[in-house]
Amino acid sequence: MAKAEREYARLSGAEPEQKTSRKRTRQNQADVANSLPERLLPQRATPVEQPPAGEWRYEVQFNGYRLMARIEDGEVRLLSRNQQDWTARLQLHADALAELNLSDSWLDGGLVLLDDEGHSDFAALRQAFEIGRTVDLVYVLFDAPFLNGVDLRQTPVEKRRAALKKALKNNTSKRLRFSESFSANQHDIFESANALSLDGVVGKRLGSPYVSRRSADWIKLKCRLRQAFVIVGFTRPKGRRSGFGALLLAVNGPKGLIYAGRVGTGFSQSWLKQLHEQLCALERDNSPLAAPLSSSQSRSVHWVEPTQVCEVEFAEWTRDGLVRQAAFLDLSSDTPAGEVVREQPVPIKTMPSKASIRGKSRVVQVAGVDISHPERVIDSVSGVQKVELAQYYEDIAPWILPHLKQRPVALLRAPEGIGEEQFFQKHADRLDIPHIKQLDPGLDPGHAALMEIDSVQSLVSAAQMGTVELHTWAATHDRIETPDLFVLDLDPDPSLPWSAMIEATRLTLSVLDELGLQAFLKTSGGKGMHVIVPLARSEGWDITKAFAKAISLFMTRQMPQRITATMGPKNRVGKIFVDYLRNARGASTVTAYSVRARPGLPVSVPIARAELDGLRNAQQWDIYTALERARNLGADPWQGYNHRQRITARMWEQLDAQKPGE
Incomplete structure (x- = not known):
């Protein structure tokens, strides 16, 4: 670990402002004549x-x-x-x-x-x-x-x-x-x-x-997001705090004000007093939100008329549409409350010509599969339509199918687009999807059949039924009780710079190198990195998961200021969670080359070790650039992936851990 601990991400140097010509640029005479x-x-x-x-x-x-x-x-x-x-x-x-x-x-x-x-x-x-x-x-x-x-x-x-x-x-x-x-x-x-x-x-x-x-x-x-919100309520203060505890925030949606979370930090004593006086004068009996909150969310809330607007800085939007790690900045007089909406970053990219299909036809065929509602927008940020997602899965099939072969698959489906309802489907009971193979029900007793995607048609059929993400087990269905890999999912506190993720990935690879295990990398398509270790089929689920946990705990002991093995946001503040929990029976990890149901539709992409230093974030590739990268690769970034390795007694000793049952 000593060598890995000394490795830090390099920052790119900034170049000074280019020198400009000393000759004064002559201005157009019409411009000179303009008045101030x-x-x-x-x-x-x-x-x-x-x-x-x-x-x-x-x-x-x-x-x-x-x-x-x-x-x-x-x-x-x-x-x-x-x-x-x-x-x-x-x-x-x-x-x-x-x-x-x-x-x-x-x-x-x-x-x-x-x-x-x-x-x-x-x-x-x-x-x-x-x-x-x-x-x-x-x-x-x-x-x-x-x-x-x-x-x-x-x-x-x-x-x-x-x-x-x-x-x-x-x-x-x-x-x-x-x-x-x-x-x-x-x-x-x-x-x-x-x-x-x-x-x-x-x-x-x-x-x-x-x-x-x-x-x-x-x-x-922005390293942190910032925008205006409508103040719709406040909570009672706790402890020695005066004024109020937190402000309830909202943005305007199609049907009215939508709850966007709370902000409870960033207030000076003068702001607590001033805002409390203003809000008390605006109190009302009922919520101004279009949809009611849960009983826990609305407990101890004083509702106010939605006329005040404030600026808030925060780390990110959660999947539920709430702000995380919010801090109050100031009241805003620039934007009327009725004009406050959720701001979406705009992706600047060039769309391929084949992405221009619009809604003239209600059915389009991709790989011989009928795609209904091809014009439906799956992601409002990138503007990607349903047919474009299906075309991506058709085109990426040669690269993604080897990672799906013989493995039970779980589908993250968003039939109306990623901004609407999403659900996870692990079994074939919710909907019979054409071309998707149903596995022996005995593989998962007490449940409907597990599923497998083994062809281009099944990939495209999944997209036709609203599938965005594909997740696979760490075992193949022919030997379901002996996983042939384990995964370490490096999940960072969102406030950390990307350089911290690069460093944590290096540290993980260093530990695996010292154990004598060859590991392979891929971007998660979300916030972090996935480190995958192929295994010989010699151990069951419990032992494989325990070994992954032992690595996570070892890293935590070595670098407690940077790494945690305990899940939960409060346990990873300023740290990276080395998640070993994906290695349990029935758990799954997003597969290589799968799209992620996130704004911009990023893709989880395998990379070679030599590419790690040049990686700029976990969402570096989308459905266009990931496909372009795959087609232009000169060598397989996962060369040697089929090499199978065993977990030895010596490895348990190196981790200062004991194999279960011994």
């Missing part, structure tokens, strides 16, 4: 799931207040993103801008408060703003849509930024700062942002203009 706009709304970035291809420059996204500066005839006005005048509150910053001696200009940036490590602290910023202590606040400038009387909105972003940087070269105030940009490979930028503990990064497409709206030419990759 009285009002200018900021350009907004589009949230995306993955960095897009193309030529982009990236900037650190600080967690602060968006701030526009208007300069005319020496007078500086500072305006919030909804055009509220903050000049009087930020007079020190207005004076610093005035000292630049700029003529008619509009500048764009963000107001932040930086800690000792250079990270933005929004809670401290908000408190400083409330009490009027603005001396330490920094105005980070990143664009100049109008500069020194010249309209630059149609000028490429890199030239606007070069002009802004030049205008700031004589700045001596610590309250003004230029937002430096850096280049990074699209495969590395997201990992770098997470590893550096950044709030996120903003990418700007080279050559793009400045527009006063949300634009795909500006993108944001």
Whole structure:
């Protein structure tokens, strides 16, 4: 373990801003003649799931207040993103801008408060703003849509930024700062942002203009999510806390307000008092939500009129549509309560031409199987339709079928799409799916027959019946009581950077190497990694599971600050759970090349060890890029997978564990 413990993920280096030409760019005479706009709304970035291809420059996204500066005839006005005048509150910053001696200009940036490590602290910023202590606040400038009387909105972003940087070269105030940009490979930028503990990064497409709206030419990759929510209630405080315990959050849906979870952290004492007074004045007798909550969710809740909107930062959305690890940021006056909806990141990708089938025909054939409702959208984020999913499973068949061969399969089905009801089907009792083989009922006594997928037609038939994910047992049906592999599922705390997952994978491989066991890797298609160890058929389920557990416990003892063998979110805070529970009889793991029922439809993909360092996340491939990768592979990433290995007495000793029954 000593060697593995020293291995850390490498962060990609940031390159400095490219030097721009010293020659001043001549502006079009028509632009020079334009007068300074009285009002200018900021350009907004589009949230995306993955960095897009193309030529982009990236900037650190600080967690602060968006701030526009208007300069005319020496007078500086500072305006919030909804055009509220903050000049009087930020007079020190207005004076610093005035000292630049700029003529008619509009500048764009963000107001932040930086800690000792250079990270933005929004809670401290908000408190400083409330009490009027603005001396330490920094105005980070990143664009100049109008500069020194010249309209630059149609000028490429890199030239606007070069002009802004030049205008700031004589700045001596610590309250003004230029937002430096850096280049990074699209495969590395997201990992770098997470590893550096950044709030996120903003990418700007080279050559793009400045527009006063949300634009795909500006993108944001968030390490943590942030959006507005409607406040629909609050709970009573506990212990010594005053005011309230937590706020109940909601977003608007087709039928009204939809419950989105709670936020109970991020409040100062002044916020607890102020919000409590405001909400008490808005109390009502009944819930404003479209659907009732469970008795446990609604216990001790004071319902309020849904008029207040707040900004919340959180780790992720759960499958139930609730926020996880939420923290209150601020009240929001920008967005009316009736316009607050769940924000979805937009995947930027090129769809193959064959994905353009739309609803002209109600039935399309794929691999000889009729696909009804081919136009049904399976995933609203990527826009993938049912027929496209069926086509993926037809095309990926040569690679996925060997992993399904002779194994009982369980299906995760989402007949109306992944945003609607999903259910897990392990037996053939719920629905008779054409072409899917039913196995001997004696393999799983007391249940309907287990199922097997052994052909292209059965794969496509599963997709026709709404199947998205395919999960397999760790044993084949001809020798059901002796598994031929075990799986270690590395499941991280969502707040950890991807580099922590790379490190944990290396550590797991190091332990297996020392045991003399050859292991194989695949992305989970979710958050983590799967480490698969092929076995000879010599042990039963209980012993195989106990051995996987012994590895998990050994890793926990060696590195308790990073690894846990105990399931449950509270036990893996800041850690990675090495899940051995998938090795029990009847348990299953998502199979290689299966689609996952997650936004964007990522795919679980086998990788070679040599590819680990270049891996940027567990959802790196989708149904298009996974297929393209499989077709272009020069060598099998799982070469040697059919080698079978035995669990020996020496291995139990190395793990300081005892084989059950001995």
